Amino acid sequence: MTRIPLPLTQFVVKMHSRCDLACDHCYVYEHADTSWRGRPKVIGEEILAKAAERIGDHAAAHRLSAVRVVLHGGEPLLAGPERLRRAAEFLRSALPPGCALDLRIHTNGVLLSREFCALFDELGIKVGVSLDGDRAANDRHRRYADGRSSHPQVLRAVALLREPAHRHLFAGLLCTIDVENDPAAVYQALAELQPPAVDFLLPHATWDDPPKRPAGQGENPYADWLLTVYERWEADGRPFAVRTFESVHRTLRGLSSLTESLGLEPSDLVVLETDGTFEQADSLKTAFDGAPATGLDVFRHSLDEVARHPGIGVRQAGLAGLSAVCRACPVVRSCGGGLYAHRYRGDDEGGGFDNPSVYCGDLMTLINGIADRGNPVGRPVVRPVPAQAAEPVVPTALTDRQLDELARGHGGADTVRALARSQLALTRAMLAAAWGASGQRRSAAWDLLSALDRTAPAALDAVLGHPYARAWAARRLAGDLGAGLGPLAALAAAAAVRAGRGDTLAVTVRGGVLHLPTLGSLAVPDGETVVTGSAGGFRVRTADGELITGTDPRWQPVRRVRLAGGWTVALEDLDPQRDSHDHPVEGRLSDTELLDWTGALREAWELLGHDLPGYAEGVRAGLTTVTPLRPGPPGRDVSAAARQAFGAVGIARPATAPILGLLLAHEFQHVKLGAVLDLLDLYDPADTALYFAPWRPDPRPLEGLLQGTYAHLAVTEFWGTRSLAYDGLPGEAADRARTRFALWRQYTAEAVDRLAGSGSLTPLGLRFTDGMRATVAPWLAVPLPAAAERAAGRARQERSPVGG
Incomplete structure (x- = not known):
């Protein structure tokens, strides 16, 4: 059977095909498609049961760690509480172990009641509400059939969701834009409702x-x-x-x-109508009558068959x-x-x-x-400039609030994006310095980088933002001249391919592989290889004259894993600069290994959001690349982060998804702190003393102690969260979590005190240490069984350094 291009992970289930409002901008009833007229008003239980079975089979076959289901309409609340309950129960019972259900409902809000909120709380259903702004803006389109305003009822619904008992159910607001509405007034009206999110459509x-x-x-x-x-x-x-x-x-x-x-990004969504037929995206109803139809239904066709439909495939073609x-x-x-x-x-x-x-x-x-x-994530002011120009300066991009967030071990999306901006600026500065140190006056690669900087800056930033883009510059500035300017040319060629302007560049290939960072690799003969980036892709003229395009089966693309919430990480098993993590890297993953990694990452991401929510947002904002490492000795997990590779972590895939989630968070702590240290002086670099960390037998420089302590904030919280989840429960897993928690909270607290007592921290470093101490303190107050404390004490004696 032909392998589908991408599994489906998002499902819209039409619970009711009619609506209690008569919005004149509705794509279901007011646009080209009229298929709603012939469909049942309410979806049948047998359709819901079969749909749940199909989704469960699909999730199991593709090792999905999560699926999102949106209960939709028409107006889904018209289906009534019992039909909504049955939908949730069918779906939850059909999903395989380890696959989470993100269940939501999109409603106009006019029927939302406390009874519905209690049901959604019981079933774990989050609620999105359609609202176009203040009363004037909302009443322009969202009225009852008799012309009455729906605005008071929608505000009542939102007020219900804002109550403390229901706040966790509130998914956000959906606002359809009308340019005749005052944007400032619309924004203000929505902001006053304090929604967690707003989609402007x-x-x-x-x-x-x-x-x-x-x-x-x-x-x-x-x-x-x-x-x-x-x-x-x-x-x-x-x-x-x-x-x-x-x-x-x-x-x-x-x-x-x-x-x-x-x-x-490829679409991974399909719609189930009330008659059991599968449709493509609802938005296609605006194109022509019958545009979303697939000819497939839930009883006769699997979701693999739906995913192979040409209409789904074309929305996955990039x-x-x-x-x-x-x-x-x-x-x-x-x-x-x-x-x-x-x-x-x-x-x-x-x-x-x-x-x-x-x-x-x-x-x-x-x-x-x-x-x-x-x-905050746009292009920094530092650009790759000729060596004779002014020295680039990396901007200090952290506010006091962001610094305090980071000091506590966390850091939200905007904070991590600020770090990414500063790191991109540093990459540019290092490339400029490496180019200047080469002693060459002219280079086609450098000229192309400069040209793309003016005409296609987004394409250039996408390549220079790659974690391993500056690895060559760092090595060259450290005195390693072995690779010549080939890696610089590869960066320029990759940016040219992304820009698609038709630029041509010669890249000298050594070792039989042309690698274009962020894109992929191609086996070619050594020598001068010419790369041309065009709007339709790229082509390569090898040293022996062969012409190869990006559709050639020999081309190995960088493979990416799509995670819950619609973001992706690259599984980097090609880039020759990825050996920056002080551990041996894996080669190209086989299809089976890729599938194992994909499933593990999806599950780990779901668990990370549950176990370490304060860290997950920053990971999502800044982690772009996971580099597979070779396994270590039995019983030892291997992971690493590289100072010159912001956005990447190296990991040997562990045996369980929870540990993979922990390793992701642990190593991303190093990534964040490395970026902070590139911006700010937290300690006196003249201090050459060595310091013992409680968890290591060998002394480390002060920065090593700082890095380890910062990373173990996440470790402490991970085991603390899991220990609380096992509260009062017996068993080996529960005992292990409690012991680990007892051990790591004490280790981390001692390390914070050792840092503070070093005498070598700057005022900012002391402020940073105070933040770490504030994070550890509540964990120290959590009561644990005496057996866990004794087990942690034994483990500590086995590890403790002599004299430490």
Whole structure:
């Protein structure tokens, strides 16, 4: 059987096909598709049971660690509490062990009651509510059929979700943009409700039925509207999540988008209608009658068959699935061509969906506008400049709040992105310094980097933000000249491929492998190899004259794992610079090894969010790469982080997913602290004394003690959380968690005191140590059984250094 391109992990289940409002911008009832008229109003129990079975089988076959199911409509609350209960029960009972269910409901809110909230609390269902702003904005479209306002009822629903007993159920607000509404007033009305997230949605439109563009509002009113909101959101310190803005931030750095409407991430979503038929994305209802149909249904077809449907596949094709105009666009990796449905044009000239988005100009203006507004993850001021120019300076990018967050061991998304910005600036400075030290006056690679810096900065930043981009520069500045300028040329060639402008560059290949960082590797003869990046991909002219394209089966791409929440990490088993972790690296993973890693990472990420929520947000914002390492001796877990590889961790896959999650968090602590130390002096570098860490038999420099202590904040919390989860329960696993917790909280507390007493910390270093102490202190107060304390004492005696 043909292997599907990507497993499905997101499912929209239509619980009811009618609605109690008559919103005139609704894509279900007011746009081109009319299939709702012939469908049952309420989904049947037999359909729900079979759908749950299909999802469970799919999750088991593809080792999914989590699936997201959204109960939708029409208005799903019209299905009634018992039908909603049955849906949740079917789904939870059908999923295999180790696969988490992220269950949500999207509602207009008018029927939401305390009874529904109690049900959702019992069943673990999070609630998203549609609201377009203040009363004037909401009433422009969201009214009852008789014209009455729905705004008071929606505010009542949101007030219910904001109550302390229900706050954990509140998933956020969905706001459909109308450019005739005042963006500042809309933002303020939504912000006053203190939602955890807001999705600002472009109204569904096509080239046949374009969005309204009122006279006097300029060429790109939707971009202007969103940028007004963006400026208010930034000025307020990002009080809630906005996937559109955060996706632009991420894609400008070469990371994955958080929404299907932006970026080149493949879609993994399918819709189940009330009659049991599978459909593609709901947004396609705006294109033409029958556009979302697949001809498949839950009784006769598996989800593997659904995933192979051409309509699903085309939304997974990335850059290759876009029109020629889009592939040549400088912001394509952020825009992604826009939402698939918005590309539709029905006339003979239009070519169906082979067009740019009808919002093309708005998307370009929005992306460039965010990049130009000095966003916290945008391009830093330091650029690769000729050696004779002014010395680059790495900006100090941390506020007092962010420094205090990091001192406590944590660090939210904006804080970690600030570290990433400073690290990108440092990479540029180091590349400039390495180029200057080469003594060469001209280089085609350097000239191309400089040209791309002016014309395609996002493509260049995506490559220079790769964790191993500066490894060559670090080694060269340390005196290792063995690789010549080949790695610099490879970076330039990779950026040229990403830019897709048609640039050509010769790269000298040694060792029989051409590696393009962030993209992949190709086995070619040694010698001068010419790489050309074009809108449709790239081609390589080898030293013996053979022409190879990116579709050649010999091309080995960097493989990425999509994790819950829509972000991805690269499994880096190709980059020759990845040997920066002081442990031997694995070679290219086999398909079986890749599948094992994929399942383990997905499960580990789910557990990380549960066990270490204060660390997970920063990991998601900054971890881009996992490098597989070779296993160590039996019984020893191997992991590492490299100072010159921000965003990467090296790990030998451990036996269990919880330990993998712990290793991810532990090593990312080193990654964060390394970035802090690149910005700030926390200790006196003249101190050459060696210090014992409680967990090591050998003394270490002060920075080593600081790094170890900081990493073990996460270790302490991990075992503390698991110990509390076992509270009062017997068994080997519970005893082990309690013993580990007792051991590591004491180790970490002692190490903090040893740092503070070193006499070599700067005022900032003392402030940092105070933050670490504040994090450890509550864990020291957690009562533990005497047996756990005794077991920890025995383990400590076996480990303790002599004289330590």
